[in-house]
Amino acid sequence: MARPPGKALRQVFGEVLSELAGRDARLLVLDGDVASSTGAELFEAQHPERFLQMGIAEQNMLGVAAGLATVGFVPVISAFACFAVGRAFDSIRVLVAQPALNVKIAGGYVGLLTASTGKTHQMFNDVAIMRSLANVTVLAPADEAEARQAIEAMVSTDGPFYLQVAREPSPQLFGPDYRFQLGRAxxxxxxxxxxxxxxxxxxxxxxxxxxxxxxxxxxxxxxxxxxxxxxxxxxxxxxxxxxxxxxxxxxxxxxxxxxxxxxxxxxxxxxxxxxxxxxxxxxxxxxxxxxxxxxxxxxxxxxxxxxxxxxxxxxxxxxxxxxxxxxxxxx
Amino acid sequence: MTLTSEGTRTLEQIARQVRREVLKAVAKAKAGHIGGPLSAADILTALYFSVLNVRPEEPTWPERDRFVLSKGHSSIALYAVLALRGYFPVAELSTFDEIGSRLQGHPDMKALPGLDMSSGALGLGFSAAIGIALGAKLAHDRFRTFVMLGDGECNEGIVWEGAHVAQRYGLDNLVAIVDKNQLQQFNWRGDGPYGRRAPYTDAELRQRWAAFGWSVSEVDGHDVEAVVAALRSAREGVGQPAVIIAHTVKGKGVSFMENNFRWHSKVPTEEELAAALAELAEPVTEGAGA
CATH class of the missing domain: 3.40.50.920 (Rossmann fold)
Incomplete structure (x- = not known):
């Protein structure tokens, strides 16, 4: 049974963060120079002063996010999964996961479908790596309705999160009445x-x-x-x-x-x-x-x-x- | 405001006590680092006793100045300074490195109040300090952020990623101090058997930071009066982050430990401890006595 077409989760990511930032002054987006690919550009358009370009330097970006979290901000990382998790792993382990700081890591371009970028950008280990870190919640929503609520839960729940954000449009799997519950299958x-x-x-x-x-x-x-x-x-x-x-x-x-x-x-x-x-x-x-x-x-x-x-x-x-x-x- | 000569003497006295506490704690723990803590002792003393706006009795005071020891392996020197400053009892220093102790081998912000960031994986604390300073800018908070790195630590790529970002955001509320003690754990080969050369010459390190857009100054890292002055004036930079390159001696204060990379993390024997403590004893001053 074909399901109705739906938005790409990266678009949902940008839209929902933009909405949430209107209600939550703590919310920031840190970008590893991929906002036009991760959906974070939608956030920059709405909240330019809260969009922080960190350049092509993921290790430092995750460290900066940890520092921002200690002074009360909720930094959300916009990066590809391969770089956020692969390149910046030590920053995540030592500065985010061990002190359980309130950093939200969104891994874009997850899984197999990464716009023909090939094996360097196809990260098949982010779930294994991130779920092996104590204190980290790992989320992977399926469609627009679920992604919207998962992102809201991530931002409103204290502690480190890793969120998979798929690139391609996802069919609508859940109806408007769907209620996402953190930790529930x-x-x-x-x-x-x-x-x-x-x-x-x-x-x-x-x-x-x-x-x-x-x-x-x-x-x-x-x-x-x-x-x-x-x-x-x-x-x-x-x-x-x-x-x-x-x-x-x-x-x-x-x-x-x-x-x-x-x-x-x-x-x-x-x-x-x-x-x-x-x-x-x-x-x-x-x-x-x-x-x-x-x-x-x-x-x-x-x-x-x-x-x-x-x-x-x-x-x-x-x-x-x-x-x-x-x-x-x-x- | 410059220090009075009495103020200087007090800081020097505290720094000597920090060194004694470092040696006793490492000897008791039979683990830990010596060379780096001793090179950093005067700077840490100057920070906590003369520069940082902090409240030891209220370690989470939101308006406090922040300090991150990015060269986290020198933790015992920071612990000694925090204890002497009143954050926790000096007696607790004897628990350093023990299981369950708040004084972990590398600083753990979850374990010990007063630590503004966990650190120890080199370079990471520097990035976190940039985040703290950036957060202060965004929130229009007036506190300052200080971060100490080692010269060896400057090998880490993340340091230069961070240096670039701090310059981009004009973080003039951030002061980095490089404890340039000239030695790393095992070091770059120099001339002769076990000859060693510094990770960077003075010019190399100065030029690197300047090239990244930082305001660079240099100081004798064992002249507490000069260190205080450098830390205070570095706070006045506008529009760019500041770095103070502190020229120090690894193992400073104990003749047989100075400039010897083997004392990076060597544990002193009982005899060595006694000899070291004798060198660090308070000088007998005229008119002193009961």
Whole structure:
């Protein structure tokens, strides 16, 4: 089922910050010279005196943000995820995360679709890195309605945040009545065969994949995690209990991202088989959005194919295990 | 306003006590740094006892001047100064580096009231200080921000990223002090076996900061009267940030530690501690006594 077109989250980012700045005098935007790409230029147009150009120097930008936070400002970082997290990691770790300062890091150009910039700008590790930092909340909204509320929650909640901001227009997944809750997963679909867990803009593709799977006799629960940290462990456990099989789908390396987070929770609380679909421990490349989603198997149809085969193999593995147990062998 | 000779003597006395406390704390902890804290002791004393507008009894006073020790590995010298200034009991210095202590190896603003920023990963404190000064400008606050770096620390790229931004925003409420003690941890090779050369010559360091648009001055970092004067006049710059290059001696005050990079983070033996404390004892002055 095609969903109505929606705004790009970077546009929402610029618009919402501009609105919030009208109500919150503490709000500042620090830009690493990418405002025309991250959506922050919309903020500059409205609040030029609160838009601080920091130049192409991300390490210092994050340090300056920490200093601003100590004197009561709420600095929001406008940068690409690869540079905000990759280049400035030590500033984030020591000056933002350890003292739990009120700095909001928006990583633009997240995931696979980065305007054909290729592997240097495709950051598949930002979730793994940022969720490994104590004190940091990690958000990845899926569409306009959710991004709007996630940004509001980020600005109004004290402490360090990392927000993924996707570049491309995102179809509308949620209606006007949607209510984002920090730290809560959203169950978008119920099905008994498998639980699909996703986050960010990939969730919309996963929902479409679930719709395709339904026509092929596979009923999937879809769980969307707009808050990756703190993770909604209860929702994951409930879904794992209900379906017994979990597949995580994300625009991140399968090492350490949301898949890692889900595996950590379920291995602690309700061990079931967890499969991870995403960037298969490799790097990206330039290409059209369609070609990239197809090649890296993150389009709705590729996700549907892969989940279908995992479900088929998953159930045969399960049958093998039952046989092995009956025969007294360790599976 | 210049210091009276009595004021100068008082600062010198405090700085000697800071040095003694540094040595005792590091010897007790069997860890920590010596050379850098001793080179910074006079400047830190001048700052907290004669320049900074602070209230030790109210460490979060919003209008206080801010100080960031970007060369965070010299933490024990800052702790000693803060303790002597009344932020916390001097006896607590003996907990330096212990588990659970507020006096962490590198300054932790969450642990110890009075620290305006955590620091220790070199260069980062400098950036944070720029953010504090920028925030003061934006909020029209009148407090000043001071930040101390090492000359070795100036190797870090982030320092020059920050120097550029501070100049761009005309942060004349920011004063950086470079503790130019000429030695890093292991250093750049010089002539001869274990020969060492400074990270920057005087001219190189001066020219780098000037090229980045900073107002540059220089001072003997162990002449407290001159340091106070330099810190006070640097506050009067308009339209550009100021840096004071303080010429110092690593390990200053203890003859066998001075200018020896091996004392960067070496722990003194009992004998070495006794010898060092003897060198740092208060001179007997005429007419003194009970």
């Amino acid at each position: 959203v169950r978008l679909r119920d099905g008994a065969d498998v639980t699909l867990v996703s986050t960010g803009v990939e969730t919309t593709r996963v929902v479409e994949a679930a719709e395709m799977l339904a026509t092929r006799g596979v009923q999937a629960t879809v769980l969307h995690l707009p808050t990756i940290k703190p993770i909604d462990a209860d929702a994951l456990v409930d879904a794992a209990i209900a379906t017994g099989f979990v597949v995580v789908v994300e625009e991140q390396n399968v090492v350490g991202g949301l898949g890692g987070a889900v595996a950590e929770v379920l291995s602690d609380r309700h061990p079931v088989t967890v499969k991870r679909l995403g960037i298969a421990d490799t790097y990206g490349e330039s290409g059209s959005n369609e070609a990239l989603l197809d090649k890296y198997r993150l389009s709705a149809s590729r996700v549907a194919e892969d989940v279908e085969s995992l479900v088929a193999r998953g159930s045969s593995h399960a049958a093998d295990e039952v046989r092995a147990t009956k025969l007294g062998r360790v599976p």
